[in-house]
Amino acid sequence: MSLTEKPIETPERVAFYDKIDKTSMxxxxxxxxxxxxxxxxxxxxxHLWNFAQAKSYLLESGRLISAKEAERRVLILENPGLRGQSRITTSLYAGLQLVMPGEVAPAHKHSQSALRFVLDGAGAHTAVDGERTQMHFGDFVITPPGAWHDHGNKSDEPMIWLDGLDVPMVSLFDASFAEEHPKDEQPIYRAAGDALARYGANMMPVDFAARKKSSPIFNYPYERSRAALETMRKQEEWDPCHGLKLRYVNPVDGGFAMPTIATFLQLLPKGFSTSAYRSTDATVFVVAEGSGSSTIDGQVFEWGPKDIFVAPSWKWISHTPHNDAVIFSYSDRSAQDKLGLWREDRGNH
Known part of the structure; x- marks a missing residue:
């Protein structure tokens, strides 16, 4: 017996297997x-999804169904090896959401954790547990599990963002709950920017006690994150496998910003090629700036601004930017870390 080879099947064994099969064994x-x-x-x-093509399909869907009727007007990015399962990796979901001018995506809540990474348009908003935030390109927005959330667009142009959720993980544990709010838009009882002021300035309310596993900050503005990368660039401390890569954190404990999904932002400067790298967390990459190519498991994928691509677990990946590139990414590393499962291979590094 071995972990890679099955024992020989004999007529007697097959007969035995058939017999116990009737008892669900x-x-x-x-x-x-x-x-x-x-x-x-x-x-x-x-796999790689071209944003220009995806945007054209989204806008077409906007003429076919309203955000209210659809609940969420989203085109799911299904991994070609996992079709029909609403998965971009075995543990994660991804979709592109469209909210047209004047529309509201109705308020609801669910057990699944969700992230938004804003890709196109400006001026829409999302509301999370009583606070509304404006959404700008590159912002990373969190909807914690069990939090009321709705989206609205009072601008004069369509808004598109990437949704990332832990739907497959929650389904695995059979722990999904969802509820619709009685109103399309939840009541707003906190001033805009309240969460960022309370928890995002290296300070915290004196008697704060964490009640949720997610970060109390729910909008990490791209402007601030991008500026951090630019300041750190001056040190010329480039990781051979990642360039300059930062992770979004929960200010309460310094851990990942979300309990099940790890999120990152990295800078790959022009002329820099990363060394081959692999890890157990299948990863979704979203190009915020620049263009280049990535080699994943021997396949070369050319990418440009707003394109989305995925690298499966434990497959070698390397990046070669054509110019300065900034890439947002997310994976299930935070969950794997907690379970003691995460592993990486940095090749010779």
Missing amino acids: TPLWTVLSNIITPEPKSGCLP
Whole structure:
């Protein structure tokens, strides 16, 4: 017996398997090599979605159905190896959401954690648990599990952002709950910027006690994050596998900003090529600025601004920017860290 080879099937064994099958039992030795693998193994495949094409489809959908009727007008980015499962990786969901001028995506809440990364347009807003925030390009916005949230667009242009959720993880634990708010827009009882002022200035209310696992900051403005990268660039401290890569944090404990989803922003300067790298967290990459190419499991993907691509678990990846590039990414690393599962391979580094 081994972890990679199945025992020979004999007529007597097959007859036995058929007999116990009727009682909903299966011999471990016939499936062991499929469920405990020497390395990560799934149907997840490398893939890239071109934003210009996706935007054209989104705008077409905007003529077919309203945000209110759809609840959320979203085109799911389905991994080609996981079609029909609403997954971009085995554990994560991704979709592109459109809110047209004058529309409201109605208020609701659910068990799933959600992130938004703003890609196109300006002037729309999202409201989370009584506070409304304006959404600008590159902003990373969190909807914690169980938080009321709605979106609205009072600008004169369509707004598009990427949604990232832990839907497959919550489904795995069979822990999904959802509820609609009685009104399309929830009541607003906190001033805009309240959460960022309370928790985003290296300070915190004196008697603060964390009640949720997510960061109490729910909008991490791109302007601030981008400026941090630019300041750090001056040190010329480039990681061979990542360039300059920062993770978004929860100011309460310094951990990841979301309990199940890890989020990052990295700068790849012109003329810099990363060394090959792999890790157990399948990762979704979103190009904020620049253009370049990434080699994933031997396949080359050319990308430009706002394109989205995915690297499966434990597949080698390297990046070569054509000019200065900034990339947002998210993965399930925060969940894997907590479970003691996360592993990386930096090649010779």
